[in-house]
Amino acid sequence: MTDADEQRLIERSKEGDRRAFDALVRMHEKRVYNLAYRLSGNYDEAGDITVEAFLRVYQAINNFRGDANFSTWLYRIVTNVYLDRRKRQKNRQTLSLEEYVELEESQVTRQIEDPSPGPEELVEAQQRQELLQKAIESLPEYQRAMIVLYHVDGLSYEEIAEVLSLPIGTVKSRLNRARLALREKLEPIREAF
Amino acid sequence: MQCQDAIELFSDYVSGDMDKALLAAFEAHLQQCPSCREGMLGFRQVWADLDRLPSVEPPPSLHERILAKLDEEPLQRERPKLLSNWRQLWRPQVLAAAALVLIVLLAGLQFTPARHAALGLPDRLFGWLHPAQKPMPIPQPTVDWQANQNGQGGYLEVHFQVPATSSKGASLHFTIALVRLQPGLPASQGDKVVIQQGVALPGTLYTARIQLEQQPDPAQFSLLFSAGWTNDKTEKTQQLALPPLSNSQ
Numbered sequence: 536m537t538d539a540d541e542q543r544l545i546e547r548s549k550e551g552d553r554r555a556f557d558a559l560v561r562m563h564e565k566r567v568y569n570l571a572y573r574l575s576g577n578y579d580e581a582g583d584i585t586v587e588a589f590l591r592v593y594q595a596i597n598n599f600r601g602d603a604n605f606s607t608w609l610y611r612i613v614t615n616v617y618l619d620r621r622k623r624q625k626n627r628q629t630l631s632l633e634e635y636v637e638l639e640e641s642q643v644t645r646q647i648e649d650p651s652p653g654p655e656e657l658v659e660a661q662q663r664q665e666l667l668q669k670a671i672e673s674l675p676e677y678q679r680a681m682i683v684l685y686h687v688d689g690l691s692y693e694e695i696a697e698v699l700s701l702p703i704g705t706v707k708s709r710l711n712r713a714r715l716a717l718r719e720k721l722e723p724i725r726e727a728f
Numbered sequence: 729m730q731c732q733d734a735i736e737l738f739s740d741y742v743s744g745d746m747d748k749a750l751l752a753a754f755e756a757h758l759q760q761c762p763s764c765r766e767g768m769l770g771f772r773q774v775w776a777d778l779d780r781l782p783s784v785e786p787p788p789s790l791h792e793r794i795l796a797k798l799d800e801e802p803l804q805r806e807r808p809k810l811l812s813n814w815r816q817l818w819r820p821q822v823l824a825a826a827a828l829v830l831i832v833l834l835a836g837l838q839f840t841p842a843r844h845a846a847l848g849l850p851d852r853l854f855g856w857l858h859p860a861q862k863p864m865p866i867p868q869p870t871v872d873w874q875a876n877q878n879g880q881g882g883y884l885e886v887h888f889q890v891p892a893t894s895s896k897g898a899s900l901h902f903t904i905a906l907v908r909l910q911p912g913l914p915a916s917q918g919d920k921v922v923i924q925q926g927v928a929l930p931g932t933l934y935t936a937r938i939q940l941e942q943q944p945d946p947a948q949f950s951l952l953f954s955a956g957w958t959n960d961k962t963e964k965t966q967q968l969a970l971p972p973l974s975n976s977q
Binding site (some may be wrong): 573663667696 | 735737740746757767770771774775777778779781782783784785786787791792793794795797798801864924925926928929932934936937960
């Protein structure tokens with residue numbers, strides 16, 4: 536699928552062609568779900584964010600003028616959906632307790648469950664990934680979004696600045712700070728391996 | 729270079745986003761500082777781990793869930809305001825007003841600015857029909873040198889006020905390059921190194937800070953500042969004089 540094909544699908548979606556929009560969803564749903572998962576750290580929430588983001592895209596597609604990349608525009612919507620949800624959850628103040636319980640349970644599970652047999656390194660790598668995901672989740676929202684957009688989605692500093700509507704210098708310095716924070720959080724773990 | 733300065737540069741070092749002079753200063757610091765060296769090892773490991781985060785597979789039902797949600801919600805497409813109330817356009821009062829505007833417009837278009845003058849008509853009557861296309865203003869930066877307290881190097885600071893604009897989504901792209909002046913050649917043809925690129929938002933006072941190992945001599949170097957608006961084809965390159973060498977050097 537080329538950019539021109541994508542452009543045609545966008546134009547047809549603007550005219551209300553549901554099959555064209557269906558094809559656009561198919562093109563992007565996996566990346567949107569991955570971004571949502573890395574931001575939220577939760578599979579169920581990732582599904583909810585993905586659904587809500589595509590609904591917003593469908594309603595607002597007439598506002599997409601094509602002067603930006605469609606993916607960048609889409610990522611901005613996904614990031615906004617995620618940030619809005621966090622704001623709502625914080626207002627309800629139920630988040631910290633749920634997260635705490637979830638974290639406790641997953642730690643217990645990790646201790647009891649013996650991972651499927653395989654090379655030791657594989658297990659270590661998997662544990663490291665889980666711990667890294669937890670560390671990402673403990674970052675402030677904007678830093679977390681930047682880390683995911685840069686390392687998981689491969690966006691450039693310029694594209695992230697556009698997605699988050701921030702100056703590029705801010706993106707660069709906050710990303711450096713976020714990586715330093717992750718290093719601090721993972722340092723004791725790295726020594727253990 | 730102090731540890732705090734070095735830490736700020738960790739990302740630039742891993743991504744190879746440093747000019748030669750800065751790279752040399754950074755590596756010299758790593759050589760003599762075990763703590764930063766150790767820190768850099770951990771930092772590279774985190775970077776590599778982040779790049780290796782695996783992708784996750786969405787549940788098979790996700791696609792159907794998205795489509796079902798679209799069916800569930802009545803389509804409330806965001807439209808330009810005038811079109812969202814298009815039925816109101818057909819009201820007689822609106823049609824009459826539109827017709828009047830059209831007549832005035834057509835009448836005005838018969839006149840060029842030269843004809844206004846010939847007929848002795850004041851420009852403010854029809855002048856607005858022939859507005860001069862004003863390009864968006866490009867800021868005029870000022871440059872400062874902030875020497876480090878220990879007398880080794882410092883920061884070159886380029887400040888500029890990005891004008892506010894009512895144009896939605898407009899932002900100013902800029903590139904700052906350090907250029908080595910060559911006798912008899914304009915600055916634009918000297919050897920240049922891009923030291924910062926970015927996007928600045930309207931209405932902000934932007935400061936680009938560039939760390940350098942030593943203060944560049946204005947007799948040998950100059951700055952080129954290129955900037956343009958995203959929604960406008962205006963692009964302008966200005967040569968900025970560097971501040972005179974401070975006494976410490």
